[in-house]
Amino acid sequence: MLNDQKNHGxxxxxxxxxxxxxxxxxxxxxxxLLGYGSTGSVAxxxxxxxxxxxxxxxxxxxxxxxxxxxxxPGRLLAASLVLxxxxxxxxxxxxxxxxxxxxxxxxxxxxxxxxxxxxGWTAQLSTAAPAERLHRAHALDAMTFNAASxxxxxxxxxxxxxxxxxxxxxxxxxxxxxxxxxxxxxPRRSDAGGPPTVRAVAGDLVRGFACLARSVPLARATLSSTxxxxxxxxxxxxxxxxxxxxxxxxxxxALLLGCVALAALGAGAVLARRRRAPNPDTVLWVxxxxxxxxxxxxxxxxxxxxxxxxxxxxxxxxxxxxPQLTALFxxxxxxxxxRLRAQVFTTGASVKITAFALGAAAAGPLAGRTPAGALLAxxxxxLLAxxxxxxxxxxxxxxxxxxxxxxxxxxxxx
Numbered sequence: 001m002l003n004d005q006k007n008h009g010x011x012x013x014x015x016x017x018x019x020x021x022x023x024x025x026x027x028x029x030x031x032x033l034l035g036y037g038s039t040g041s042v043a044x045x046x047x048x049x050x051x052x053x054x055x056x057x058x059x060x061x062x063x064x065x066x067x068x069x070x071x072x073p074g075r076l077l078a079a080s081l082v083l084x085x086x087x088x089x090x091x092x093x094x095x096x097x098x099x100x101x102x103x104x105x106x107x108x109x110x111x112x113x114x115x116x117x118x119x120g121w122t123a124q125l126s127t128a129a130p131a132e133r134l135h136r137a138h139a140l141d142a143m144t145f146n147a148a149s150x151x152x153x154x155x156x157x158x159x160x161x162x163x164x165x166x167x168x169x170x171x172x173x174x175x176x177x178x179x180x181x182x183x184x185x186x187p188r189r190s191d192a193g194g195p196p197t198v199r200a201v202a203g204d205l206v207r208g209f210a211c212l213a214r215s216v217p218l219a220r221a222t223l224s225s226t227x228x229x230x231x232x233x234x235x236x237x238x239x240x241x242x243x244x245x246x247x248x249x250x251x252x253x254a255l256l257l258g259c260v261a262l263a264a265l266g267a268g269a270v271l272a273r274r275r276r277a278p279n280p281d282t283v284l285w286v287x288x289x290x291x292x293x294x295x296x297x298x299x300x301x302x303x304x305x306x307x308x309x310x311x312x313x314x315x316x317x318x319x320x321x322x323p324q325l326t327a328l329f330x331x332x333x334x335x336x337x338x339r340l341r342a343q344v345f346t347t348g349a350s351v352k353i354t355a356f357a358l359g360a361a362a363a364g365p366l367a368g369r370t371p372a373g374a375l376l377a378x379x380x381x382x383l384l385a386x387x388x389x390x391x392x393x394x395x396x397x398x399x400x401x402x403x404x405x406x407x408x409x410x411x412x413x414x
Contacts, residue, residue, distance in 0.1 A: 010137055016182025017121040018144040023175030024117045025152025030168035033160045038096045051104050052111035053357040059112025060350025064343030065204040074186030080116035081180050085173040092169045119345030124186055135277035142325040143268035150261035208343035218335040221284055224389035225328050228288050229352040231381035233359025241371045246310050256314040263318025280327035285389040287324035292382035299375035
């Protein structure tokens with residue numbers, strides 16, 4: 001009976017995550033369209049998107065610490081979703097009506113809550129899923145990211161074309177609000193850390209960052225996945241040029257991202273059906289190597305003009321990204337103590353979001369001069385990610401783990 005209730009709670013949580021993440025993926029392209037349509041400048045939309053993305057690095061750790069201390073994490077998660085959606089609506093209503101710096105401040109404030117849609121949901125899976133099916137829940141959770149990345153931009157583009165950019169922004173906020181009822185099923189915590197005073201939260205932040213640094217597998221996974229996200233951001237910045245050079249038009253480059261998301265969904269579905277999950281530490285080492293091969297193949301396709309090679313490269317990238325995300329969730333759950341788990345998840349999500357944005361921003365000028373150079377840089381960063389997973393901490397595993405246990409990190413027992 002208890003497992004049946006937990007299975008139902010898992011399905012509801014994943015459904016809510018899909019809605020919220022699809023709305024979040026819609027918001028980026030919708031804000032780009034809104035900025036361009038309202039001011040006639042691409043820079044306006046780019047500034048709004050950069051503001052929301054960059055602020056996630058600041059909000060993630062604090063939001064995670066508050067979730068770890070909350071007796072009812074579902075209420076805090078629901079409030080974060082409501083405020084994030086309200087921030088998007090405030091940007092929509094204020095753009096062009098008040099000085100732009102004020103609108104940008106609203107976007108920055110809303111962005112601090114963005115990690116609630118990523119790590120905030122995933123950190124709650126252990127309370128909603130039966131222990132023996134947690135690896136399947138992680139695979140399904142990773143699939144919600146892939147489904148959102150496939151549906152969100154497509155819906156934003158369709159609504160922007162049919163009804164205008166304001167409708168696309170409003171729809172993204174509505175999808176995020178649609179996820180709020182799913183948070184009601186999260187159980188009340190009996191081991192909450194007490195009132196969230198400034199001093200208490202500051203102490204939690206110190207312990208959370210110490211956990212990320214002292215647990216060798218967690219530090220390795222965080223560094224590797226962050227570098228991998230940096231490389232993925234570089235690749236995404238090259239997509240319009242790849243579409244123009246190989247597929248015919250820059251707009252066709254979006255099809256490549258669709259191929260990546262579809263392959264990631266397929267790989268996630270295969271993992272979810274397996275009775276035993278592969279070793280996540282091994283997956284986090286192999287996946288960046290596959291991504292490096294995919295980005296190198298994309299570089300070759302750009303030089304030769306072969307569309308079939310380019311599509312195959314996108315499919316290989318997706319087949320690597322899906323298991324990589326599932327493995328990252330598994331390592332975070334295994335290594336992070338329960339009292340710091342939400343903070344570990346949201347901090348990790350914040351760092352990855354920021355790395356992706358930095359990669360895309362840095363690749364823009366480079367891709368304009370030499371797309372092949374940008375793609376090779378993306379492949380090189382993936383090799384660094386694989387090296388980080390394979391090498392970091394190997395020589396000093398025992399002393400690092402002893403330090404990790406002092407802060408409560410390490411594999412859960414019992």
